Amino acid sequence: MVVQKEITIGPFKKGFHLITRIIEQNLENPPEKGILNIHLKHTSAGLCLNENADPSVRYGFNSFISKLVPENDPCFTHILEGADDMPAHIKSGIFGQTLNIPITNYRLNLGTWQGIYFCEFRNYGGTRELVLTIIE
């Protein structure tokens, strides 16, 4: 059986944001066992799982990734949408836009320290759309 729902989140400022609660609150009657597919319908933001306790982990992610994929790299020619646009596409390609999380005993089966990060790579990304699909 497949249950599906679309939600809108944000806007969030540039950086990594914990959205585990937002996702959990949008799951109506999750099954005993299954998979939740979370798909972000954008190419300049991303999704990943990471440490859910210390905000300095999320700050470190943003600083490091911004240095790894810098603005104004000479090999970027797609520049009309701003200096933050092409790095955002590349970061989005590296992190990906889809998560697939197991559901066990009617809950997301995340590790103790795992949270769902929404990664906003644009300076002004606006609201973002997610598709939540449960396979049971």
Added chain:
Amino acid sequence: MVVQKEITIGPFKKGFHLITRIIEQNLENPPEKGILNIHLKHTSAGLCLNENADPSVRYGFNSFISKLVPENDPCFTHILEGADDMPAHIKSGIFGQTLNIPITNYRLNLGTWQGIYFCEFRNYGGTRELVLTIIE
């Protein structure tokens, strides 16, 4: 229900290529709701979702990633298959070889700007095999 099909694509030259149409044309009777798993059976190429309109985004990806993971890095000892081989494995690990895309109303539920990229990381990668699995 699970529907599965294997297809062969390419050869493509080194770089990032839009294959959304190829994938869509190979989906026979997609369900009203479900998930499409696209799995690439190779370790020197990848799959990702990204901007589907301006080819300069795909050129920028190739230039930047080739610089991020350069050939002839002194830490590579697996070199018998050519200088492009080990960087191809690492890029393939970073981008991944599998996509999981929701299906809604009998179509892939991609964002307006999302296209499916096939990422060829070898100079002469040859044809490549994909497994398409629909869960409905």
Added chain:
Amino acid sequence: MVVQKEITIGPFKKGFHLITRIIEQNLENPPEKGILNIHLKHTSAGLCLNENADPSVRYGFNSFISKLVPENDPCFTHILEGADDMPAHIKSGIFGQTLNIPITNYRLNLGTWQGIYFCEFRNYGGTRELVLTIIE
């Protein structure tokens, strides 16, 4: 139908390790067709698919990725758990913690050269928990 099982692996030393056999041995009666979701419940290790024959590929991965995401980067402020901790979180974000592999004819449908890598990014990561979910 959904079949689910949790397993513990390791401890493994820092680096990339082939665990295809461990996963296959834990699949009881895989279906004719389906998807296997492998989810790692940790944020300082990862999973990916890559070359399964030459160990020097796995050594090259470890050397290169350790250089790409170095310890003691000045932008890391989350440092109480050791110099290897924050790089481990970032590598885990880049590689991801979940794989979704098609099952065909009662077996994982991997390419000839594809193996499942467990990526230990901590110096002393200890044992690690995986959730195996088969959708058929």
